Amino acid sequence: MAGRLLVRGMVAGILAACLAFLFARIFGEPQVNLAIAFESARDAAAGEAPEPELVSRTVQASFGLLTASIMCGAAYGGIFATAFSVAYGRIGRLSPRALSVLLAGLGFIVFALIPDLKYPPNPPAVGNGATIGLRTTVYFEMIALSVGAGAIAVLLCALLIRKLGQWNGILASIALFIAVIAVAQWRLPDINEVPTDFPAVVLWRFRESSIGMQAVLWTTLGLVFGPMAERVLSSSLGRTPRRSH
Amino acid sequence: MSQTFSQVQTLPAPVAIPLRAIAPWAIFGLLLSMLLIYFTGAEQGATSLIAGHAVHEFVHDGRHLLGFPCH
Numbered sequence: 471m472a473g474r475l476l477v478r479g480m481v482a483g484i485l486a487a488c489l490a491f492l493f494a495r496i497f498g499e500p501q502v503n504l505a506i507a508f509e510s511a512r513d514a515a516a517g518e519a520p521e522p523e524l525v526s527r528t529v530q531a532s533f534g535l536l537t538a539s540i541m542c543g544a545a546y547g548g549i550f551a552t553a554f555s556v557a558y559g560r561i562g563r564l565s566p567r568a569l570s571v572l573l574a575g576l577g578f579i580v581f582a583l584i585p586d587l588k589y590p591p592n593p594p595a596v597g598n599g600a601t602i603g604l605r606t607t608v609y610f611e612m613i614a615l616s617v618g619a620g621a622i623a624v625l626l627c628a629l630l631i632r633k634l635g636q637w638n639g640i641l642a643s644i645a646l647f648i649a650v651i652a653v654a655q656w657r658l659p660d661i662n663e664v665p666t667d668f669p670a671v672v673l674w675r676f677r678e679s680s681i682g683m684q685a686v687l688w689t690t691l692g693l694v695f696g697p698m699a700e701r702v703l704s705s706s707l708g709r710t711p712r713r714s715h
Numbered sequence: 716m717s718q719t720f721s722q723v724q725t726l727p728a729p730v731a732i733p734l735r736a737i738a739p740w741a742i743f744g745l746l747l748s749m750l751l752i753y754f755t756g757a758e759q760g761a762t763s764l765i766a767g768h769a770v771h772e773f774v775h776d777g778r779h780l781l782g783f784p785c786h
Contacts, residue, residue: 471732471736472732472736472737472740472741473740475740476740476743476744479744480744494776494777494780498776498780499776502776502779502780524768524769524772525769525772525773525775529773530772530773530775530776531776533773534772534773534774534775534776534777535776535777535780536777537773537774537777538755538773538774538776538777538778538781539777539781541751541752541754541755541774542751542752542755542756542777542781544748544751545747545748545749545751545752545755546748548744548745548747548748548751549744549745549748551744552737552740552741552744552745555732555737555740555741556732556734556737556741558729558731558732559728559729559730559731559732560731563728563729564729565729566729569729582782585782586782589782589784590782591779591780591781591782591783592779592784592785593779594775594779594785594786597784597785597786599786602760602761602784602785602786603761605761605784606756606757606760606761606762606783606784607761609783609784610756610757676779676780679780680779680780680781680782683780683781684781684782703729
């Protein structure tokens with residue numbers, strides 16, 4: 471059963487990635503192009519030769535972006551389905567569809583929102599090539615801490631609900647999550663490599679489109695996976711899925 | 716509306732999947748997912764398994780827009 475859920479999670483992730491690709495293509499690509507124009511103008515002013523195009527911009531903005539989105543969507547879908555398999559029947563009495571939406575919301579928070587608050591996405595021309603090692607390390611550390619803190623908060627939630635009641639127990643576990651994240655983000659190094667003359671509007675629009683792309687991906691994942699999981703879970707009990715409308 | 720709520724109440728309680736049945740799929744799924752995220756987010760950036768810049772350049776826009784540090 472976990473295997474069938476895993477396959478469906480990855481398929482839902484790929485479908486979600488296709489929608490996220492469309493969003494990024496329409497709202498993100500214009501900002502990427504503006505940032506690359508800034509980079510080229512800066513390099514030309516400094517008298518540097520333009521970088522050779524190994525992969526053309528057209529391919530990067532179409533098949534490249536689609537491939538990257540699908541790989542990432544399939545990966546998030548796989549992790550999501552694994553979390554769903556463990557959480558189903560263990561978090562209250564939530565139906566497959568309700569649990570799917572809840573977990574997708576949590577996935578968006580721990581995989582996208584929290585890491586982006588500390589290390590926001592950057593367009594081309596922002597970022598010093600010499601620090602790529604450090605930036606990659608701390609970015610993945612931030613994701614790991616955020617996912618870990620989220621998992622601990624969910625596990626402790628049941629205990630806190632028993633001690634404090636449903637409302638206060640859930641609030642207490644959210645407070646615990648926020649406290650852990652606040653300490654982690656305070657301790658991790660700050661990174662600011664935005665060139666002083668980089669247009670603020672391009673940076674803002676780029677970051678908006680980036681978080682928007684993640685919102686589209688996780689929302690679609692949560693809504694598409696629920697009905698798929700419902701069919702798997704009810705067919706294994708030898709029943710046809712109940713129509714609720 | 717009240718009918719909808721009473722229907723929700725009568726749904727059978729969800730039956731958890733035994734952790735032992737999930738474990739092998741969880742290991743497989745998480746490893747595969749981490750490999751996919753590595754190639755989308757980090758290959759030929761901070762570290763490199765394949766020589767050159769082709770992978771990096773191909774996923775370039777996705778890496779930026781999905782929030783990974785690119786270069």
